[in-house]
Amino acid sequence: MAKGRELKGRIKSxxxxxxxxxxxxxxxxxxxxxxxxxxxxxxxxxxALADVIASLYNPALAERFPLLRQPAQESRAAVILxxxxxGLAGAFNANLIKEARALIEKLEKAxxxxxxxxxxxxxxxxxxxxxxxxxxxRTDITDxxxxxxxxxxxxxxxxxxxxxxxxxxxxVGSRFNxxxxxxxxADRVLPVEPPAAKGAQKDYLLYPSAEAILTELLPSYVRNAxxxxxxxxxxxxxxxxxxxMKNATDNAxxxxxxxxxxxxxxxxxxxxxxxxxxVGGASALQG
Amino acid sequence: MAAGTGALKVSxxxxxxxxxxxxxxxxxxxxxxxxxxxxxxxxxxVTTLGKGVLRIGDGATFTxxxxxxxxxxxxxxxxxxxxxxx
Numbered sequence: 001m002a003k004g005r006e007l008k009g010r011i012k013s014x015x016x017x018x019x020x021x022x023x024x025x026x027x028x029x030x031x032x033x034x035x036x037x038x039x040x041x042x043x044x045x046x047x048a049l050a051d052v053i054a055s056l057y058n059p060a061l062a063e064r065f066p067l068l069r070q071p072a073q074e075s076r077a078a079v080i081l082x083x084x085x086x087g088l089a090g091a092f093n094a095n096l097i098k099e100a101r102a103l104i105e106k107l108e109k110a111x112x113x114x115x116x117x118x119x120x121x122x123x124x125x126x127x128x129x130x131x132x133x134x135x136x137x138r139t140d141i142t143d144x145x146x147x148x149x150x151x152x153x154x155x156x157x158x159x160x161x162x163x164x165x166x167x168x169x170x171x172v173g174s175r176f177n178x179x180x181x182x183x184x185x186a187d188r189v190l191p192v193e194p195p196a197a198k199g200a201q202k203d204y205l206l207y208p209s210a211e212a213i214l215t216e217l218l219p220s221y222v223r224n225a226x227x228x229x230x231x232x233x234x235x236x237x238x239x240x241x242x243x244x245m246k247n248a249t250d251n252a253x254x255x256x257x258x259x260x261x262x263x264x265x266x267x268x269x270x271x272x273x274x275x276x277x278x279v280g281g282a283s284a285l286q287g
Numbered sequence: 288m289a290a291g292t293g294a295l296k297v298s299x300x301x302x303x304x305x306x307x308x309x310x311x312x313x314x315x316x317x318x319x320x321x322x323x324x325x326x327x328x329x330x331x332x333v334t335t336l337g338k339g340v341l342r343i344g345d346g347a348t349f350t351x352x353x354x355x356x357x358x359x360x361x362x363x364x365x366x367x368x369x370x371x372x373x
Contacts, residue, residue, distance in 0.1 A: 038303070038304075041304040042303065042304075045301060045302045045305075045366060048364050049366060052333055052355065052357055052366075055333075056333070147301070147302040147368055150302075202331040202359050204331045204357075204359075205330055205331065205333070206332075207332070208319060212335060213333060213335055216353065216355065220368060223368070224302055227302050
């Protein structure tokens with residue numbers, strides 16, 4: 001029964017694979033919940049910042065803040081691509097890289113000199129493979145990104161934007177709309193797009209002055225935009241991994257059913273054949 | 288929220304999490320040029336913060352550095368990148 005033993009081996013192997021994918025699915029689910037909590041916890045800060053900036057912002061001030069400078073032509077831009085450090089997350093990283101490539105292509109077609117900053121082993125590995133120069137490659141950001149991580153990513157870019165060395169900074173990451181919707185997106189974080197004011201404006205007492213407050217808050221706003229992208233990308237990664245592993249587990253189940261059916265059929269055929277042989281032999285003896 | 292009901296709604300918010308949320312009779316914060324005390328019915332205000340200790344009523348205290356404080360209709364929001372429970 002050579003075929004039977006072979007099938008048995010494959011059944012074992014698929015069972016083991018399914019055990020692994022199911023475990024990874026559960027790990028990703030719990031990590032995703034925690035990452036999701038962080039996305040939610042980051043919202044009040046973003047809302048408070050946007051609120052105050054919106055109420056202080058007016059176009060007359062824009063000319064005096066280098067972070068609000070709107071260059072007529074983007075001749076040098078930086079693209080920060082956020083990817084994950086680990087694979088087995090379906091098309092997650094591939095989608096992000098595709099989005100980044102589309103953005104780079106679009107910018108370069110418009111005559112912009114693009115420098116690439118990549119976060120995450122997967123993105124770094126890809127661009128090393130295709131042989132594109134990467135200005136900064138970081139693989140030290142964990143799946144619990146902190147505000148300090150975001151600051152370390154964007155701080156030097158902000159300084160270069162202020163000194164007019166860069167004309168724009170984009171961040172490519174995944175937006176975490178829900179567990180099932182985590183589209184890759186490209187956002188421009190610099191120049192700062194002032195958030196639109198909504199509702200009635202309060203007449204605030206401002207200390208020391210609107211300008212001084214904006215000077216302090218605009219960099220926070222930029223750092224927070226990057227922080228939000230980091231947190232959402234981590235949550236999206238876990239969501240993508242969970243979906244990928246759930247599919248793998250389901251597929252392994254289907255494959256097991258098929259293999260078991262084939263195995264049982266082979267086993268039954270063999271038994272039937274053996275009986276036929278015995279009966280044939282016995283009747284030959286009686287004959 | 289009517290002004291002058293005798294309590295402030297206070298929240299301390301950092302990028303990572305909301306560190307404090309609750310009612311308090313007063314708030315003392317380290318503004319950029321010295322301490323500032325907030326009591327109910329304060330006029331709407333936004334001020335940047337320096338480095339120091341933030342006290343909420345008689346209870347929680349935080350060390351903060353930078354960021355800003357916003358008061359509007361007896362709602363006090365302390366928004367800062369560096370805040371830790373003291």
